[in-house]
Amino acid sequence: MLEYLRALIRLDTSNPPGNERVATDFLAARLGAEGIASVVLEKEPARANLVARLKGGGGAPLMLSSHTDVVPVEAARWSRTPFGAEVAEGCVWGRGSIDMKAKGAMDLGLVLALSRAGVALNRELVLAAVADEEAGSELGARFLVERHPELVRAGWVLNEAGGFTLHLGGRRYYPIQVAEKGYVTVKMTVRGSPGHGSIPRSDSAIAVLAELVVRIDRTPMRARLTPLMRRTLEQLGIDPQSAPPLFRAMMANTVAPTILRAGYKDNVIPGEASVVLDGRTLPGETAESLLGELRGIVGPEPMFEVLKCAPPAEGSADTPLFRLIAHHVESADPGARAVPWMLPGATDSKFYAQLGATCYGFAPVRIGPRMPYGALYHGNDERIPVDGFLWGLRLYTEVVMNFLGLRFEQVFN
């Protein structure tokens, strides 16, 4: 499976442009060689999604999902070739090693191993390798859920964003993603008096917008602790009143200005200025409730245009699968604790959840206390420790096998 990971890293699926078909070709060939058929669907040329399945009993199907695209690289700022998949200093280096070709490799390997073993599964096992997650999933999970729901409808989904070691206050935790925020990307435009640059005026669109952007930045949005986050903070021993920024983002809707636009000539005061706001909604909130809150901050004047949006999602941490994950995590790293987690960002899980699936972020990897794990996501020098990958692989295998009604020894001898 380490070799599958290295092979996947070498296939450049930077999005844009994506070109995920190179990855699905690789997966389809490996599956096809062992008699497993794949369905490959593209909403746009070369933006391929692959779904394969192993038959099973009547339990609610389990889907193992990963996205095959990666974010682009600034190659000059890497210390090793970003698509070289070198093994050095105890790590496999390369874009996608963490986010998220490691899980893709594990998923492929598990499906092949189960097929070879010829064992009976208590439920159907679905493998999904999808495109375009890094650019909003329009050509990937969202496309499949909206246009081909029968292919990706499952009772349970294991996806990214969880199962890594979180070192906090001298203790080890393993966040398991149970919830994720929604997003509402809004373009906010203000109008002002245009004029000649030689005669400044205080009611120009730029001045009005600048004041509003500062106001948005300085006005905290209403804090609300969901029951899940209360449990997470309690388990981590974090006081909500003094939570660090990452956790504060899990306790409120948020809005961050990301793109400013105004002006077209250096001696013309423009009549219009706009800002793109990256809004994120808590579970239980809607695009409308976030826009209402934003309206309360900026007043009635500015125009809002929603550029894109997707709802939040929240599952339950009180399920047999969550308990199974927690049990195996805590056995694999004695003294550590599995904690339910809300992702402030977005994954494909929010789309699968629309079809009724309970989704967990569980792509396990053990990370040492000195590894800058968070910075590796979309960062330079992305890499995964080989021993941490193998540790995660064993853990992941135990969880998946058990949930399919099997013991490890029935598949691997």
Ligand SMILES: [Zn+2]
């Ligand atoms: Zn990802």
